Amino acid sequence: MEIYKNGELLALLGENNDFNIRRASLENSGNYHCMGVKKSNHEPVVSKRVKIQVQELFSRPxxxxxxxxxxxxxxxxxxxxxxxxxxxxxxxxxxxxxxxxxxxxxxxxxxxxxxxxxxxxxxxxxxxxxxxxxxxxxxxxxxxSQIYEQRVAEVQKATEFVTEGQELLLICSVDRNPKNMNFYWYKKRGYLSSGAKYKIASVKNSDAGEYYCRAGSFTSKPVTIKVRVPISQPVLTARTRQTQIVEGQQIILNCEVDRSSPEILYQFLHEDTVLWETKTSSILASFSLTAKHSGNYYCIANSGFGPKRSKVLKLSVIVPVSQPILTFHPAEARTVEGSVLTLHCEDPRGSLPILYQFYREKLLLPRSSTRSDTGASYRFSLTEAHSGNYYCTADNGFGSKRSNTVSLSVTVPVSQPILTFYPAEAQTIEGSVLTLHCEAHRGSLPILYQFYLETSLLDRSTVHSGVGTSYRFSLTEAHSGNYYCTADNGFGSKRSNTMSLSVIVPVSLPLIIFKVPRVPAVVGDMIELQCEAQRGSPPIVYHFFHEDVMLGSRQSPSGGGASFKFLLTEEHSGNYLCEASNVGKTQRSKTVVLNVKVPVSRPAFTLRASGSQAVVGNVMQLHCEALRGSPPILYRFYHEDVMLGNSSASFGGGTSFNFTLTVEHSGNYSCEADNDLEVQRSETVTLKVTVPVSRPVLTLRVSKAQAMVGDVVELHCEALRGSPPILYRFYHENVVLRNDSTFSAKGVSFNLSLTAQHSGNYSCEADNGLGAQKSELVTLFITGPTENRSAVATGVTGALLSILGLAAGALLFYFWFSRKAGERSASDFSRNPSDLNPQETTYQNVPGWIELQPVYINVNPRERDVVYSEVRRNKGENKYAAASRPKILTNEGSPVIYSQVKVACTPASRVQQSATSDPHR
Incomplete structure (x- = not known):
C-alpha cells in the first residue's frame, strides 16, 4: 500500500495501512490519496482524494x-x-x-x-x-528589526544631488517630539546652527558633504549632499610618439572639460559607435592602432545637465602591405596552348599606393611593374614555353612582400577516342569473355579513359604512358546495350562513337506459382498456374504438367511468363510443374503441391444412451459426423441452442460428447460441423429424460379430531419425483386395497369408510416402470363400541367395492378439475403439513403410546435426510386425548407436538436437498 500527497509518493504503508502525522504543520496541507493492488487479480486500486487543510494556531508575530x-x-x-x-x-x-x-x-x-x-x-x-x-x-x-538610538533626519528633496544655485532645506525630527527639545546642526563634526531646520538659500560646490543633527540625547544618521556643477564643451586630443600614425603604434586619447563636478560620465566614440565609457577621475584612453581604427573620433561628457560633445578628431592609420595573393584567370593550373592567361596580384590590407611586380622562375616579366589601387594584372597568350613557376611582389614603402609560388603547365587536349570489341561479333552468348579497347591518338599525358554502358560507368583508368587502355569482363544478360568510351586529360572530355551489343541468354530454371481467389483452394474456384523464367532471351515456350500429364502450352514472344487457367475439382489435388524452352535449351521447374479443400457437408447427429431408456443417471453419448469435408473439422454440440462443448476431428470421421443425464437434459439437441470453409448444422433430435419415482408419502386425513368407526378417511399417496405415468398401490397390513395410475405429479387419493377392522398399518407404493418405491408405514387407531365393529366392517367392505368401481372416473375428474380450477397442488399438501386446516387432524408415523391422537402422516416434506413426525391438536380436543399426552412434549404456544425425528438418507432425498427450503416443524 502506498500513500501520495499532491500526486507524489509520500510513504510506503506497513501491514496496518495507517499513516500518522505526529505534529501537523502548514506544510502538511494538500490532497492525499492511497493506492494498492487487489490480491485476486493484482489490478491497481486508487482511493478517492482527500483534501487536508492545516490552519495556523497563530500567525507569525x-x-x-x-x-x-x-x-x-x-x-x-x-x-x-x-x-x-x-x-x-x-x-x-x-x-x-x-x-x-x-x-x-x-x-x-x-x-x-x-x-x-x-x-x-x-x-x-x-x-x-x-x-x-x-x-x-x-x-x-x-x-x-534594527533600532537606532538616534532618530533620522529628513531631507526635503529625495534626490541625492543638488544643483549649484538651488535651495537646500534639511529637517531634523524625532518620534513624538517632546516640548522644549533643542536641535543642533553639524557638518563633518563642525557646528553649523541650531533649530529643527537648516536652510541654504543658494547651494555652492563647497556645500557638498555630510550633515547630521542632534535632538536632545539623540543623534541622526549622516546625510550626504552632492552638488552638481554644469560643465563646458569637452576637448578631445590624441598623443603619439611618431609623426606618422602606423598600424601597431600606441595612441592616447584625452577628453577634458574646464570646470569640475562631483561625477562626470565620459564616452569615447568612433564613427558614432561607443568604444568605452568611464566615471572615474582618469579621462585618458589608450589602445594599439589597427587598420580599422582609421576614421572620425569624438567624446561626450555628461554631469547630469545634458551631454556635451567635443569636436571631431580624424585619424588615418597607415597599414604596411601584407603577403600578396597571385591568381590565374582562368583559374586552372593547366591550360591549353594558345589560350589567353591573366595573372592577378593583390594585397588586401596595405595602404595605397602599392607597387606590384610579376616573376616567372625569378625573372621579372617585361612590362609587368605597375602601381595600382586595386591590385595589378598581367595578360599574355600561352605557349609551351610558358610552363613554369610564377609569383608576384607588393610594396608601399614599408617593406616588400612576396606571394606564394603558383605552377603553370601548358597541355595538348585529347582527340576523339576510338572504341573496339574483341571478339568483334555484335551478338554473343552469355558467359563468354568480351574486351573493350579505347584509344585517343593525340593528347598530353596523363589521359583518363572511362567505359560506359548506356549512361552507367563500367570502368575507368588513367594512362601515364603508352597508347589507349582495355576493359575485360564476362557477359551477362545485363550487358546488352550501347557502349562508348571517353578520354580526358584535364582540358575537355572527348567521347567515342557508340557501339551496340546484344547478349543471348539461355532460359533459366522457371518458377511455377498458383493464383487462387482464396487460401486454401476450394472446389469450384478458378485457379491460375503461372510459369516464369526470370532470365532468358525471348521467345520462350512454356509447358504445364499435372502428375507428369501435360495440361497445355503457352508462348511468350517478348519475354515474361505465361499462365494457364481451369476450374478446380477434388481430383485436381496433386503435384504440378512447368517447363521453359528457348534457343535449344529446356529447363523444368520444381514440383509444387496443390491441396484442394472440400467444404463440410451437413452432419448426421445421433443420441446413444447407456441403457435401454434415457434415465436420470445414465450416460448419454452425442455423436456428430459429416460424411464430406476436408479435415480438420470442428464439431459443436448444442442443447436448446446453448453450446455444450466442442471437439475437433483432425483426420476425418466424427466425434462424440458424453454426459450424465439429469432432468434438465430433456429437450432438443443438434450439432454443427465447421472446417473454416463452411458451417453446417444437423437436424434437431428431441430427448426426453425419464426420472425414476421417489419414495412416496402416504397421508391419512379424517374430518374429526378422533378416528371412529363409521368415519370416512382419505388416503393420499404422492411421489414428489418421477416421470409419469405412475402406478400407485395402497396397502393395509400388506394387502392391496387399490391400484391407480396417473399422468399428473399430484399423486392419487381415495376415501375409506372405517370399521373396527381398519385399525392397523397402512402404506402405499409408487412405480413408473423404473423401479417401485414404497412409503413408510402409517398406523391408524380406530375407537368406538365393540358391538358396532362388525357393522362397520361390513360397511367398509361395501365401501371398498364401491370405491374400486369408481376409481378410474374419479381420478380423471380429479386431474381435469385441478387444471381448470387451479387448486392447490398435492405437493403443497404433502410438503407443508403444518399448513393444513386446523379443523382437520393429520397424523404422521406416531409411536404407539399416543393412542388417543388423531390421524398420522409419514412426511418427509422436502426430501431431506431428516424426517419430522408431526402431531397437530385442535382447540376442541377431548379430555382423554389431553390426559394421554406426555407433559414433557407439550408446547402451549403452538398447535404442533414434536414426537420423533427420523434420519432417512436416501439418494433421492440428497438430490433435492439443495433445491428445497428448511423442513416444517
Missing part, C-alpha cells in the same frame, strides 16, 4: 517599537503582535524578546510588550521576538 517620555526619561516600548485562531482562543501564548540574539529581561512571559530605557547602554541593535504555545511546542519568530 510582528515586532514594533515606539518612543515615549516618562518622569524617569525616554523609554522604548517593544510589542510582539500576533493573532490566535478563533477556535483556539483559550490558548495562552508565551512571548520572548531578543537583542543581538541575546534574551532581554528575565526570559519569556505572557506579556506581549516590553519597555526599555532609551538611554540604556548599547540600546541600538537588532531586535526580534518569539511567540509560542508551550503545550503544543509551536514557536514562531518575527523578522529581525
Amino acid at each position: 510582528v515586532l514594533t517599537d515606539s518612543l515615549s517620555e516618562s518622569t524617569h526619561g525616554n523609554q522604548v516600548t517593544l510589542s510582539c503582535k500576533t493573532q490566535i485562531l478563533p477556535q483556539k482562543s483559550n490558548v495562552i501564548l508565551q512571548f520572548c524578546f531578543y537583542r543581538n540574539n541575546q534574551s532581554l529581561e528575565s526570559g519569556c512571559s505572557n506579556n506581549p510588550g516590553l519597555q526599555i530605557s532609551a538611554i540604556w547602554p548599547h540600546y541600538s541593535g537588532f531586535y526580534q521576538c518569539k511567540a509560542g504555545d508551550v503545550t503544543s511546542g509551536i514557536w514562531k519568530e518575527s523578522q529581525i
